[in-house]
Amino acid sequence: MIAELISVGTELLLGNIVNTNAAFLSEKLALLGYSVYFQTTVGDNRERLYMAIKGALDRSDVVILSGGLGPTEDDLTKETAAEVLGASLYEDPSVKESIQDYFKQRKSKKITENNWKQAMVPEGAKILPNANGTAPGLILSAKEGTKYVILLPGPPGELKPMFEEQVEPFLSDLEPGTIYSQMVKIHGIGESVVEDQIKDLIDGLENPTIAPYAKTGEVHLRVTAKAASRKEAKKLVQPVCEELKKRFRRAVYTMKEDETLEENIVALLKKYDLTLATAESCTGGLLAGRLVNVPGVSEVFSQGFVTYSNKAKRKLLDVSKSTLKKHGAVSKQTAKEMASGAAILTGADVAVSITGLAGPGGATKEKPVGMVCMSCYIKEKNYVKEYYFTGNRQKIRENSVVYALSLLRQCILENYENKN
C-alpha cells in the first residue's frame, strides 16, 4: 500500500514552524508497512490544495492531510477535500455537541459563530473524535472505496494521539499482513561503528529488516518483520534481536520502545538503592537537567554542582590547587577529583563528573576544542575516560552528557550486576 502526506499551512511555507508531523507520520506509516513516496506542503489556498489532493490521490492509496481544519475562514482543507471527492457537507449533531462540551469544560472561553464550521462534516465520512481540541479528524473514502483520504488536525498535541488511537488501527486493518517491530537501543558507540558491525545483517536480511536511527551518542535499531500473524512476525524478529544483543552486549541498554537512557539509569540506581551526585564544568548543568527529566528521580538523585571556574572546582568540590595547576582544569586528574569530591561532600554512593573544552575559544596545542574528561566514582573507585568530540559547542556538550551517562551505566553494571 502506498501512502502520501500533505501538510497544509502557510506557517510551514513561511518557515515559522518546523514540520515535525511529517516525520512522525512517516515513521508510523513505515512501521505499518506502508510506502511513502511523496510528502507535500501547501498553503491554505483552495486552488493549490485541490491540485495537491488530486495529484496525490491519483498515485497513492491513502492520502493523509494534516492542518487547515481550524475554525477560521483560512482553514479549508475539509471543504477542498470534500470538493475533490464530490461530497457535500452537513452539520453533524454529535460533533456539535462535543464542541459545546469542549468549551463548557474550559469555562473562560466563549464559543464564536465560526466554531460551528468545525461541526460541518462531508457525507459518508467516518468521524474521529478529538480529545484535545475542537476539530474532529475525518476518514473519507475515495474512488469507489478503493482509496482513502484522511484529515487530521495540525497541532501535534491533537494529531499524535488521534493517529495512534484511531488511525493506526484503521490503517493496520487495510494493509494485509501484520507488522511486528522491536527496538534495540545502543549507547556509547558511534553510528558508523554500529553500522559496520551489522552490515552483514542489514544487507543480508529482507524480512525482518533492520533500520538504524542515529541520536546523539546513541543508535536505535528497529527490527521489523511482516507476516500473516503477529505471532509469526514476532518469531522472525526475535532471533535477530538476540543476535544484536550478542554483538553489542552491555551497550544495549533497553529493548523497550519508550525507555530513555536516563530512565534506564534511574531504574538501575533504584534497583541497587544507590544515590547519585553530579559535578559539571563544560556541560554546566545539562547532565543533571537530563536526569531530572525522569519523574521520580528525586529518590536517587538530588544533588548536583555546576563548577565552571577553577575557583568553583576548588571551593565547592575540594579539587586540589596542585592538581589544577599541574594538570589543568580539563584533565583526567581534575575529573577524578571532581567526582570523588562530589560523592564525599554529598554523601552520595555514586558521582559523575564532566570537565572539557566545548569551545569555541580556549584550545591549546595539547588540548583541542572537543577534549572532554569524565569520571565516575563508585565503591571508592574512580573510573576515568577521555574523549575527543567534534562539532560545535552545543554538539560537544550533548555528546559529553550522553557519554557520561554511558560511563555511569557501565560502572553500575560492572560493580553491581553479575559480570558477563
Next chain:
Amino acid sequence: MIAELISVGTELLLGNIVNTNAAFLSEKLALLGYSVYFQTTVGDNRERLYMAIKGALDRSDVVILSGGLGPTEDDLTKETAAEVLGASLYEDPSVKESIQDYFKQRKSKKITENNWKQAMVPEGAKILPNANGTAPGLILSAKEGTKYVILLPGPPGELKPMFEEQVEPFLSDLEPGTIYSQMVKIHGIGESVVEDQIKDLIDGLENPTIAPYAKTGEVHLRVTAKAASRKEAKKLVQPVCEELKKRFRRAVYTMKEDETLEENIVALLKKYDLTLATAESCTGGLLAGRLVNVPGVSEVFSQGFVTYSNKAKRKLLDVSKSTLKKHGAVSKQTAKEMASGAAILTGADVAVSITGLAGPGGATKEKPVGMVCMSCYIKEKNYVKEYYFTGNRQKIRENSVVYALSLLRQCILENYENKN
C-alpha cells in the same frame, strides 16, 4: 518571484529525520521577498525525482533542491536535474582539487573511487564551493535563463552556510526591490498577550508587515518592508520598531537577529561586572546549562547548585528546616532562601533560584502541577515570583527556565540601569 523547495532523501520519507532545512530555507526565502507555494519531499528515486523537478519548474521561477548530492550510487539529484534540463556532465578540475584538499586536511580518511562522482558538474553550472563537505552546490539556469534550479547538499551544517554566503546574494540580485527586516525579541509575555497588544498593527499594516514567531517564553516579531532601496525599506521599518519598543518597553530584550536571551543577560552581567550563581530544584540544571550555552560565560557565571531534595536544599543552600516544614519546598519562601543561600555561599553578586512542581506526580489541592516559584537575590534584596505553567513536565521546566532568565534580566535592569 516564486520559489519552490524539493527535499530529497529516503530518510525523510521514512521519518528517520525531521526536515529542518525546509523551515530554514522557507524563512530565508520569505525574507528575500520570494513566495513559496509548494514544498515537496521525494526519495532517492530517479523517476519520481524527475517528475518532481519538472512539475516544480513548470510552476515556479526558482527551484531549490537539497540532498542527494553524496558520493554513493543512491545519490542522483544532480544527474536527474541535469537530465531535466538537458545538460551533460563533465569532470570539473577545480572541484576535483577541492575534494582532494578536503581529504588531505582530514588525514585519516581515504578517498574512495566514488568520491570523484562529486566532481562531475553539469555544463554551464555555477559552482558553489562547499567549505564544510565534499559536495559543491550548483546553480543551473533553465528555460533560456528565465528560471533557475539550485542544488544544495543535505546536511544542515553544509547547507546553511552555503545558502547564506552564496545563494542569498544571488537570489537577492534576482528579485527586484529590496527587503529589509528587523527582529524585535520579547521575553516574559505570552504569545496571545503580545498578539493582542499589536493586533491593530498586524491588521493595519501592509508594508512593513509584522510576523510573530513564538518560542517558549518568548515572542519574536519580525518587521519586514520592501522598497526600491535598502535605505527606503529601512525607513519604513524603523517607526514600527519604535512603536513596538514603546509598547513592550523592557520586555524587548534585543533587536539583534542572532542574540539569545541568555547572551543578552551574560552581556548585562559583564557590563555591570556582576557574578551570578544558580540554585535549581525542578529544572535540575537546565537554567545553568542554558547560561553555559554562551561562550565566555565563565567570567560571570561559574557556580551552580542542583538541589532536588529537601535535604539538598538544607545541606547545600542553608534553607532553614522550619521554612521547608511550614511552607513546603515549592513556595516563595523556599525560593527566596535558595537564592540568598546560593549568593551568600558562593559570594556571587546575584543569584537566581527555581523550585516548582513539574509533575506528573506530587500535586496537592493548594499546589497544582505547574506551580513554580522563583527568586532573584540582588543588592541584598529578594525579588520573588510565582507562576502556574501548563503542559507536560518538559514544557513546565522549559518555561521555568525562560521566566527565571526573564526575572533575572528585569532585576538587573531595575537595580543598575536608569529607571525608565
